[in-house]
Amino acid sequence: MRVTFRLSLENDLSLPLSYNHLIQSFIYRNLKKELSDFLHNKGFTLGKRNFKLFTFSKIKGNFRIEKENIIFSSPVEFTLSSPFEDLISELAHRLLKKRILYLGKNRIELESINVHLPPRFEEKMEVYFLTPVTVYSTLYTKDGKKKTYYYSPKEREFGELIEKNLLKKYSAFHKILPDGAYFKIIPFKVKAKDEKIIKFKGFIIKGWLGRYKIEGNKELIKFGYYAGLGAKNSQGFGMFEVVK
Numbered sequence: 001m002r003v004t005f006r007l008s009l010e011n012d013l014s015l016p017l018s019y020n021h022l023i024q025s026f027i028y029r030n031l032k033k034e035l036s037d038f039l040h041n042k043g044f045t046l047g048k049r050n051f052k053l054f055t056f057s058k059i060k061g062n063f064r065i066e067k068e069n070i071i072f073s074s075p076v077e078f079t080l081s082s083p084f085e086d087l088i089s090e091l092a093h094r095l096l097k098k099r100i101l102y103l104g105k106n107r108i109e110l111e112s113i114n115v116h117l118p119p120r121f122e123e124k125m126e127v128y129f130l131t132p133v134t135v136y137s138t139l140y141t142k143d144g145k146k147k148t149y150y151y152s153p154k155e156r157e158f159g160e161l162i163e164k165n166l167l168k169k170y171s172a173f174h175k176i177l178p179d180g181a182y183f184k185i186i187p188f189k190v191k192a193k194d195e196k197i198i199k200f201k202g203f204i205i206k207g208w209l210g211r212y213k214i215e216g217n218k219e220l221i222k223f224g225y226y227a228g229l230g231a232k233n234s235q236g237f238g239m240f241e242v243v244k
Contacts, residue, residue, distance in 0.1 A: 001088045002081040002116040002226060005095065007108045009074035015059075015104060017070055018199035020236035022104045023056055023078060030094050030101070035087065039234075044084075046172035053173055054082035055228030055239045057130050075111055079130075081239060083173060083226040119242040121222045124215040126188065126243040132196040132207025133230040133238045135161040150206035152195070153187035162230050163216075170223050183216035185229070200235050207237055 015022060028036045043050040061076035082088055095101065095110045102108065135158055136150045151158040163183045171177055190210030198205050207230070214221060228238035 001083075001085045002079060002118075003088055003092060004077050004079045004114045004116065005092075006075055006077040006111040006114070007101075007103075008111045009072070009076065010107045010109070013059075013061075013072040013074075013076060013103065013106050013108065014069050015072070015106075017065070017068060019059070019070070019104070020198065021201050023059070024235060026101075026103050027054070027056070027080065027091060030098070031087070031090055032094070035090055039087070044169075044172040046168050049168060049172070051169050051172050051227075052234035053084050053169060053227045054080065054087055055131070055233035056080045056236050057239055058236070079116075079239070081226050081228065083223055118222075119225070121218045121225070123218055123221075124213070125221065126211060126213055127240040128211045128243060129209045130239045130241055131228075131237055132198065132205075132209055133162070133240070134205055134207035134232055135165070135230045136206075137161075153190050153208055153210070153212070159185050165230060166220060166224050166227075169227055170220060173223070173227075178217050178219040181217050181220060183220050183224070184214065186213045187211075188213045198236075200232075205232060205235070205237070211243065212240075 028040055039052050043052045057079040059072060059076050059078050061072045063070050063072045080088060080091070092113050100107065100109055134150060136148050139147045139149050141147055151161065162185050166183050167177060167181060188211045190208060194208050194210040196207050196209060198207065225240065227233060229240060230238040
């Protein structure tokens with residue numbers, strides 16, 4: 001399920017340039033406690049891994065940059081996506097009841113909720129990323145310190161890790177894989193400017209926008225559309241749209 005929340009502002013919306021953590025906090029804070037605790041502390045598990053299985057877009061609207069802040073004027077909107085429909089239904093219901101809300105320290109009001117019609121999923125599709133897709137490995141230096149290495153779309157591991165991650169997320173949610181489960185992602189129109197560096201609670205995360213060709217089982221592609229591809233989806237990474 002994928003929905004867009006349109007928000008009106010009492011005053012301009014002032015956020016830090018890296019504001020993904022504020023949207024994530026907004027989502028958790030406006031769910032009922034049991035569901036919020038489940039997603040935040042446990043999620044959907046597969047072995048030792050757990051997955052939140054939601055992702056969200058950047059905020060859309062007219063804006064200006066002032067030093068370390070991005071200032072939006074009313075109205076604004078952002079999109080939330082998840083295969084776990086209870087999450088979106090619960091959030092939408094509670095936002096409609098509250099009406100007056102806060103994003104960071106900014107007072108906002110829900111104006112409307114738009115439920116997206118699903119695209120037609122095929123075994124081969126062309127897509128573009130709305131938020132950067134990121135995949136990485138944790139390595140160790142000679143002195144034993146951890147180092148995070150982020151892969152670029154040109155590297156073989158980029159596609160391999162995205163496929164493995166998608167299969168794990170699907171299995172964690174459905175407890176089974178679809179027949180003929182496989183997934184490939186191939187960079188199609190990806191330029192150097194598509195590399196994005198984003199801070200999340202003080203940590204640096206590297207990811208990529210751009211256009212890609214994907215192929216695989218339609219159920220897997222559909223699941224990736226709603227859950228996001230790659231890592232750190234619940235921090236606002238890996239949301240894609242289908243090229244019409």
